[in-house]
Amino acid sequence: MSHQSSGESVVQGVPVLTAVEQAIGPELLEAEQILAEELHSSNPYVCDILHHSTRFRGKRLRPMLLLLTAKATGGIRQDHKILSAVVEMIHLATLVHDDVLDEAETRRHVATVNSRWNNETSVLFGDYLFTHSFHLASSLDTTYACRRIGRATNMVCEGELSQIKERGNLDLTEEAYFKIIDGKTAELTALCGHLGAYYSQSDPSVVAALEQYGRSLGLAFQIADDVLDLMGSEGKIGKSLGSDLLKQKLTLPLIRLLQTASEQESQEIRQLLAHPDETTRSRLTPYFERSDAFSYTSRVAKNLASEARNQLELLPQTPARRILADIAEFAVQRTF
Amino acid sequence: MSHQSSGESVVQGVPVLTAVEQAIGPELLEAEQILAEELHSSNPYVCDILHHSTRFRGKRLRPMLLLLTAKATGGIRQDHKILSAVVEMIHLATLVHDDVLDEAETRRHVATVNSRWNNETSVLFGDYLFTHSFHLASSLDTTYACRRIGRATNMVCEGELSQIKERGNLDLTEEAYFKIIDGKTAELTALCGHLGAYYSQSDPSVVAALEQYGRSLGLAFQIADDVLDLMGSEGKIGKSLGSDLLKQKLTLPLIRLLQTASEQESQEIRQLLAHPDETTRSRLTPYFERSDAFSYTSRVAKNLASEARNQLELLPQTPARRILADIAEFAVQRTF
Numbered sequence: 001m002s003h004q005s006s007g008e009s010v011v012q013g014v015p016v017l018t019a020v021e022q023a024i025g026p027e028l029l030e031a032e033q034i035l036a037e038e039l040h041s042s043n044p045y046v047c048d049i050l051h052h053s054t055r056f057r058g059k060r061l062r063p064m065l066l067l068l069t070a071k072a073t074g075g076i077r078q079d080h081k082i083l084s085a086v087v088e089m090i091h092l093a094t095l096v097h098d099d100v101l102d103e104a105e106t107r108r109h110v111a112t113v114n115s116r117w118n119n120e121t122s123v124l125f126g127d128y129l130f131t132h133s134f135h136l137a138s139s140l141d142t143t144y145a146c147r148r149i150g151r152a153t154n155m156v157c158e159g160e161l162s163q164i165k166e167r168g169n170l171d172l173t174e175e176a177y178f179k180i181i182d183g184k185t186a187e188l189t190a191l192c193g194h195l196g197a198y199y200s201q202s203d204p205s206v207v208a209a210l211e212q213y214g215r216s217l218g219l220a221f222q223i224a225d226d227v228l229d230l231m232g233s234e235g236k237i238g239k240s241l242g243s244d245l246l247k248q249k250l251t252l253p254l255i256r257l258l259q260t261a262s263e264q265e266s267q268e269i270r271q272l273l274a275h276p277d278e279t280t281r282s283r284l285t286p287y288f289e290r291s292d293a294f295s296y297t298s299r300v301a302k303n304l305a306s307e308a309r310n311q312l313e314l315l316p317q318t319p320a321r322r323i324l325a326d327i328a329e330f331a332v333q334r335t336f
Numbered sequence: 337m338s339h340q341s342s343g344e345s346v347v348q349g350v351p352v353l354t355a356v357e358q359a360i361g362p363e364l365l366e367a368e369q370i371l372a373e374e375l376h377s378s379n380p381y382v383c384d385i386l387h388h389s390t391r392f393r394g395k396r397l398r399p400m401l402l403l404l405t406a407k408a409t410g411g412i413r414q415d416h417k418i419l420s421a422v423v424e425m426i427h428l429a430t431l432v433h434d435d436v437l438d439e440a441e442t443r444r445h446v447a448t449v450n451s452r453w454n455n456e457t458s459v460l461f462g463d464y465l466f467t468h469s470f471h472l473a474s475s476l477d478t479t480y481a482c483r484r485i486g487r488a489t490n491m492v493c494e495g496e497l498s499q500i501k502e503r504g505n506l507d508l509t510e511e512a513y514f515k516i517i518d519g520k521t522a523e524l525t526a527l528c529g530h531l532g533a534y535y536s537q538s539d540p541s542v543v544a545a546l547e548q549y550g551r552s553l554g555l556a557f558q559i560a561d562d563v564l565d566l567m568g569s570e571g572k573i574g575k576s577l578g579s580d581l582l583k584q585k586l587t588l589p590l591i592r593l594l595q596t597a598s599e600q601e602s603q604e605i606r607q608l609l610a611h612p613d614e615t616t617r618s619r620l621t622p623y624f625e626r627s628d629a630f631s632y633t634s635r636v637a638k639n640l641a642s643e644a645r646n647q648l649e650l651l652p653q654t655p656a657r658r659i660l661a662d663i664a665e666f667a668v669q670r671t672f
Binding site: 041043045046049093097100118119120121123124125126127128130131132134135136137138139140141142143146147149150151153154156157158160161162164165 | 377379381382385429433436454455456457459460461462463464466467468470471472473474475476477478479482483485486487489490492493494496497498500501
């Protein structure tokens with residue numbers, strides 16, 4: 001079991017994360033405390049759900065990105081810590097709603113809100129996290145963060161809606177796939193880069209570069225996640241896998257597989273995808289073994305990670321910059 | 337059929353609403369246009385859902401309240417129109433999510449988003465409306481509106497979560513019922529009164545009075561709605577009724593009925609409530625006919641409407657003030 005309470009070390013077990021801990025550990029903990037205070041409720045039912053949901057929080061990637069970007073561009077201020085809590089809350093809201101959409105039963109080895117309580121509670125608890133994130137963002141001096149956060153979360157929702165619309169579309173193109181993951185994942189990581197740099201009073205070119213760093217990194221992360229959903233081991237990852245197949249969501253390896261398969265194989269694969277069940281994952285394995293789908297996907301993800309790293313060249317050489325580069329490496333290493 | 341496109345007159349058919357139209361018709365239309373522009377999407381799927389959802393919008397109570405409050409306290413400014421679009425968007429978001437929670441199939445004679453598309457789309461479309469409302473609120477000069485809106489929407493979610501928790505609790509007290517409806521309904525109408533007066537640069541005592549006007553009015557409206565769910569005619573109201581019974585949500589008439597019934601009757605009623613089906617509404621009728629539950633509920637709602645009207649005494653005598661008083665009257669008249 002890998003439960004974490006909010007008081008424990010937030011990052012552990014992976015070398016790059018140890019470096020993060022050394023560089024911004026205290027600030028990450030402060031962001032955690034802001035989050036915990038904002039989410040405190042006098043309603044015992046809400047408290048129960050809040051307490052439970054802290055158990056399936058993960059790498060804290062988004063607060064980490066925001067604080068590291070801040071550190072790499074001038075230094076971490078109070079606004080950065082507040083905004084780190086905000087982006088983590090938004091991420092948590094999208095996870096809670098994703099679990100309803102995916103009908104997932106576990107996340108990080110812990111029962112999801114929808115399976116522990118019910119779908120209605122999940123929908124409202126997600127809303128509760130969304131509205132709290134905006135409330136917290138509005139505690140800053142100006143409306144700048146609210147505007148950027150409002151806009152980015154719009155794009156996240158549009159990306160997720162497109163994903164639902166394209167479910168079952170076995171002719172989904174790479175371009176359409178990238179548009180979906182750009183919205184549902186990369187908008188939020190791009191926002192972290194943007195806000196981290198902006199609230200350090202960085203030059204607009206630096207803000208734009210770090211926004212692009214976050215975007216490329218988010219895309220690389222999502223591709224790696226999608227590969228894990230197809231190939232990972234449930235015991236290791238700690239959440240239900242194969243859900244993309246069950247929901248008929250095409251991801252990059254499958255798109256490539258269908259594009260490059262022979263007419264005969266393509267028909268067999270489409271047959272499998274059209275009637276998905278628990279065996280679909282293993283029944284696809286021989287087709288993947290005969291194709292370049294995974295090496296192609298790995299190449300695309302690595303290129304994105306490399307594009308992310310290139311955006312850092314404007315920055316002075318600091319430990320924070322080095323860690324940002326390492327995170328881009330780690331995003332793809334954990335899978336490929 | 338009572339479909340309304342956003343181009344049509346927004347208020348019609350009821351005398352008080354004709355007066356509203358005369359007093360603030362152009363400003364209501366401007367708020368509609370702001371809403372339509374903010375919600376425009378380049379994504380055709382999102383456009384379809386947006387277009388569909390405009391068909392089940394109703395009385396536009398919240399924009400009306402905000403604009404009338406503005407007019408009654410000094411005059412309608414551009415900020416008021418923007419905020420009217422914001423509160424209507426938040427209300428629409430909660431309706432869309434409510435329909436998922438209630439598994440409702442129609443609203444205002446039109447198929448709900450969850451029945452026309454699916455639950456996932458409803459969840460995400462509701463999120464999309466929430467994030468757009470915050471984005472639009474952040475276009476104002478200061479964070480004041482964002483803060484108030486963030487806080488009020490938190491309370492709405494807590495109210496809705498409490499309602500879910502109390503489902504099936506046949507011992508729900510009046511106090512707990514009021515706490516729930518204060519969050520889920522009255523917070524938003526209170527916000528309309530507050531923002532309408534605040535953005536007219538009103539004295540804090542006037543802002544507080546109009547917030548309280550909105551709160552009492554919202555409570556009265558919700559009680560009247562709850563009565564309709566128990567006694568209304570589906571053909572007339574245009575939405576599925578009896579859903580509170582099916583979901584085992586106790587509302588004021590039932591709480592009163594259970595409190596005042598004989599031991600024997602109370603047991604029979606509890607038996608009916610514990611196993612609800614399509615016949616439960618009609619099977620409760622004889623118990624209601626023998627009790628004071630509806631007259632008691634009517635008295636409570638009328639007292640709240642009267643409390644709302646009393647809050648207006650600080651204001652100069654204007655047509656807008658008179659209409660606000662009439663709306664409080666209408667809130668309870670439509671039911672009792």
